[in-house]
Amino acid sequence: KKNKIDWLKGKGRISAKGEVTVEGDGAAEVIGAKNIIIATGSESIPVAGVEVDEQRIVTSTGALELTEVPKRLAVIGGGVIGLELASVWGRLGAEVTVIEFLDRILPGLDGEVSKQMQRILGKQGFTFKLGTKVTGAAVGNSGITLTVEPAKGGESQQVEADVVLVA
Numbered sequence: 001k002k003n004k005i006d007w008l009k010g011k012g013r014i015s016a017k018g019e020v021t022v023e024g025d026g027a028a029e030v031i032g033a034k035n036i037i038i039a040t041g042s043e044s045i046p047v048a049g050v051e052v053d054e055q056r057i058v059t060s061t062g063a064l065e066l067t068e069v070p071k072r073l074a075v076i077g078g079g080v081i082g083l084e085l086a087s088v089w090g091r092l093g094a095e096v097t098v099i100e101f102l103d104r105i106l107p108g109l110d111g112e113v114s115k116q117m118q119r120i121l122g123k124q125g126f127t128f129k130l131g132t133k134v135t136g137a138a139v140g141n142s143g144i145t146l147t148v149e150p151a152k153g154g155e156s157q158q159v160e161a162d163v164v165l166v167a
Contacts, residue, residue, distance in 0.1 A: 008031065009024060010025075018034065046166075048135075056163055057144065069093050070089065073094040073096050074163075075097070075164075080108075083117070083121065085167065097128075099159065101151050102131065104130060129159070135149055143160055144164050145160055
C-alpha cells in the first residue's frame with residue numbers, strides 16, 4: 001500500500017494499452033495502470049523416478065501447505081525457489097539437504113553470488129550435494145529414500161528425508 005500497488009485476485013487480461021480487465025467473484029473490473037505486473041507462479045520440472053504427491057514429495061505449492069516442520073527436508077534443485085523455501089523450513093528447524101545436478105547452486109546467477117549464498121546457507125546448517133542427480137524415490141513408513149549418483153556417473157548413494165521438495 002505504501003508504494004501505491006493494488007493487488008487483484010482473479011482471471012486477468014490486458015484489454016488495452018495501460019488497462020487490465022480482472023474477472024473475480026463478481027463482475028469484471030477494468031483497471032487503468034501505468035505499470036502492470038503479471039504474476040503467473042511457477043511450475044517445477046518433473047524428475048524421472050520421483051512422483052510428486054504434494055504430501056511428502058512436494059512442489060513449491062505443497063511446500064507452502066505443509067502442516068508441520070519436517071525433521072529432514074531434501075530439496076531437488078538448487079535454484080532460487082528451492083533455496084528460498086528451504087531457507088524458510090531450515091530456519092524453522094528442518095535439517096536441509098540440497099541436491100543440485102550442476103556443480104553450483106543458483107546456476108543462473110553470477111558465480112560469486114552463488115558461492116556467497118552457498119557459504120551463508122552452509123553456516124545455517126545446509127548440506128549440499130552438487131554435481132548430483134536423483135534417479136529415484138522410494139516412499140516408506142519412516143520417510144523417503146532418494147537414490148542419487150554423481151551427474152557424471154558413479155556409484156549411487158541414498159539420501160533419507162521426511163519431505164522432498166522438487167524445485
